[in-house]
Amino acid sequence: MLQMEREQNEMLLVEDLMISSEKVAHVQSGNPLEHALLVLIKTGYSSVPVLNPHFQFEGVISKTKILEEALGLEQFEMNRLSDIPVHKVMDKEVPCLKKEHTFIDALHKLIDHPFICVTGENREFDGIVTRREILKNVSKSYHESKNK
Numbered sequence: 001m002l003q004m005e006r007e008q009n010e011m012l013l014v015e016d017l018m019i020s021s022e023k024v025a026h027v028q029s030g031n032p033l034e035h036a037l038l039v040l041i042k043t044g045y046s047s048v049p050v051l052n053p054h055f056q057f058e059g060v061i062s063k064t065k066i067l068e069e070a071l072g073l074e075q076f077e078m079n080r081l082s083d084i085p086v087h088k089v090m091d092k093e094v095p096c097l098k099k100e101h102t103f104i105d106a107l108h109k110l111i112d113h114p115f116i117c118v119t120g121e122n123r124e125f126d127g128i129v130t131r132r133e134i135l136k137n138v139s140k141s142y143h144e145s146k147n148k
């Protein structure tokens with residue numbers, strides 16, 4: 001990557017890269033796991049953000065976590081999923097970003113996660129940054145530097 005492209009990427013902020021909240025599929029922390037699984041299957045995503053009724057970020061729920069919960073001793077017991085709320089099973093220890101963070105901050109966090117949630121001062125949910133968006137920028141910079 002040429003110096004200029006590198007600097008351009010470093011100057012990009014999370015708010016320039018994120019998918020804003022109104023376009024992000026999410027579930028509520030009080031929803032049953034059955035509903036969360038439906039949302040995940042219908043959207044095709046393997047995980048989505050979990051919000052509380054005040055639209056604050058609480059965690060991330062994944063298909064894997066839900067299926068682990070449904071697994072009984074010998075078989076899946078899907079009827080369990082209607083009694084367990086999402087907040088009992090979701091991942092709470094996930095990193096977040098602020099809109100003011102940089103492209104590089106997002107890049108580092110996305111090494112271990114397919115998406116990172118963007119939150120405000122009081123954990124209000126602003127959106128997500130995805131690996132796809134970051135890789136698109138890296139690919140663009142690479143091709144621009146090759147054509148110089």
Ligand code: AMP
Pocket residue numbers: 019023024025026045046047048049114115128130131132133
């Ligand atoms: P991508 O890098 O586009 O493959 O997205 C990585 C992950 O981000 C997906 O597997 C989903 O878990 C999540 N994701 C991407 N777009 C959305 C969206 N519009 N709503 C909810 N989750 C999303």
